[in-house]
Amino acid sequence: METKVNDLTTSEKELEVTLSYNEVKEDIDSEVKKKTKNIQLPGFRKGKAPLSIIKKMYGDALEYEASEKVANNRFWEIAREKEIMPIGQPTMTDLHFHPNEDLHFKVQFETYPVLEVKDYTGQEIEIPDFNVKDEEIEQEIKYIKQANAVQEDAEVVGEDDNFVIDIDMQRINDDGTPFEKFEKQNIKVDLSDQRVNSELIQNAKGKKVGDTFTFTFKNENPPAKEEAEKEKSQEILKFSATVTSIKKNILPELTEELIKKVTKDKVTDETDLRDNIRIDLQDYYDRQNDSILRNKLINLIVKNNDFVPPKTLIQNLLQDLIKNEEERAKKEGNKLYNREEARNRLMPFAEMEVKWFLIKNEIQKKENMEIAEETLKDLAKKEAVTTGLSEEKLINYYKSPNYQNTLLEQKLFDFLKEKNTVKKVDPEKYSQKEEKDSK
Numbered sequence: 001m002e003t004k005v006n007d008l009t010t011s012e013k014e015l016e017v018t019l020s021y022n023e024v025k026e027d028i029d030s031e032v033k034k035k036t037k038n039i040q041l042p043g044f045r046k047g048k049a050p051l052s053i054i055k056k057m058y059g060d061a062l063e064y065e066a067s068e069k070v071a072n073n074r075f076w077e078i079a080r081e082k083e084i085m086p087i088g089q090p091t092m093t094d095l096h097f098h099p100n101e102d103l104h105f106k107v108q109f110e111t112y113p114v115l116e117v118k119d120y121t122g123q124e125i126e127i128p129d130f131n132v133k134d135e136e137i138e139q140e141i142k143y144i145k146q147a148n149a150v151q152e153d154a155e156v157v158g159e160d161d162n163f164v165i166d167i168d169m170q171r172i173n174d175d176g177t178p179f180e181k182f183e184k185q186n187i188k189v190d191l192s193d194q195r196v197n198s199e200l201i202q203n204a205k206g207k208k209v210g211d212t213f214t215f216t217f218k219n220e221n222p223p224a225k226e227e228a229e230k231e232k233s234q235e236i237l238k239f240s241a242t243v244t245s246i247k248k249n250i251l252p253e254l255t256e257e258l259i260k261k262v263t264k265d266k267v268t269d270e271t272d273l274r275d276n277i278r279i280d281l282q283d284y285y286d287r288q289n290d291s292i293l294r295n296k297l298i299n300l301i302v303k304n305n306d307f308v309p310p311k312t313l314i315q316n317l318l319q320d321l322i323k324n325e326e327e328r329a330k331k332e333g334n335k336l337y338n339r340e341e342a343r344n345r346l347m348p349f350a351e352m353e354v355k356w357f358l359i360k361n362e363i364q365k366k367e368n369m370e371i372a373e374e375t376l377k378d379l380a381k382k383e384a385v386t387t388g389l390s391e392e393k394l395i396n397y398y399k400s401p402n403y404q405n406t407l408l409e410q411k412l413f414d415f416l417k418e419k420n421t422v423k424k425v426d427p428e429k430y431s432q433k434e435e436k437d438s439k
Helices: 021-034 051-058 061-081 132-147 198-204 227-232 256-262 271-302 311-331 339-366 374-388 393-396 401-419 427-438
Strands: 001-009 012-021 087-097 104-109 124-128 150-153 163-172 185-190 212-221 233-252 421-425
Touching: 001 227, 012 021, 012 061, 061 087, 061 104, 087 311, 124 271, 124 427, 132 256, 132 271, 163 198, 198 212, 198 233, 198 401, 256 271, 271 339, 271 401, 311 339, 339 401, 374 393, 393 401, 421 427
Parallel strands: 124 421
Antiparallel strands: 001 012, 012 104, 087 104, 150 233, 163 185, 163 233, 212 233
8 A cells, every 4th residue: 555645735635545456355345245235137136146247237337436435435544544634524536446456546635734833923013002182081071961961942053063953955956956856855963963964064053943055965986887987986966954943952060960870870070070081981992902903913923824724614614604694684684695795705704713713723832821720710719709609610610611712812812912012103193004004
């Protein structure tokens, strides 16, 4: 027997085998006998026809068929001997056999790749330096006041944005005549909403009930005959709006009662409220930074250790992602879920996830990362106080595979943060650089 393992990619391999006829004759004959038991010829009972007559009728076809079964069996025997562990279903790509001659076959299969991970430390990574600005705190205070405001009728839209108006809106042509295919709509507009068209807000100021004003809206993607024209063109839509109702939001003072209400008795004065808002916003920014850093670390390390991942693992993950999305779409009443579009969209994500899964496992092995028993005990002692569960129950939960993976993930991320240089840069410059790099 001659065997040879060919490396096609880091994950794809090919086992090439040549067996002499004497090495497979007994197995071939055994398989042929199994087949003849199900053959019935005229004048003979089922399975009792002489082999010589069967061979005259079927020629070498039974032996050819048997050779494929023998080749498959031998592949798995050799795989066990050589400690080859295929992922998914191996594929017979070549099979040569003639009676009384050698059996030669090739089988392609996937395995977990052997990776020598490198360049996952000592790298420099830029992330935005998000810090809370005073104006952001003022904006949050404003949101609190607006959420607790009371409304009263007003005669005119004032200069500030604390007004809610109802308007009859009609699209018009350049000459002011109604646009033929647009029906008049009555809509409510909160002028404090930053998403509202700025020209609408500005032109509504000073208007009374019954007054009319116009504003324009820039349509970035209007219909166009040619795709090239569509990308370049920008359509300006013109609208007429007649005010039908005006309400003014009367904002409350930041009293102790209001502060206790919005913070659920956490704080009672304005200074503490502002401090709490700053802490919450900074905590949000810190989580954003952690997410950005994590993604950049993963992308950089995968780039430094790129390889061809097992297609079987990618397809398995992709099927799970599509299934979850499709089930979510059904629950939301979306009957137009496109599996093919989802497959194309999710494929890069699935490939990246598989690459990172295999790379991170190798890093954890290389760095001897594990969760010590003492770590679990310390964690259980802290959480037992807040959860009311016993330390023993918590430790058993921490030892579950899912939670162990979560703890290892965090340990790996902490290690990578420590071993790489994280450079914080101005958020605006960071955004400009990211936009430039993406083009």
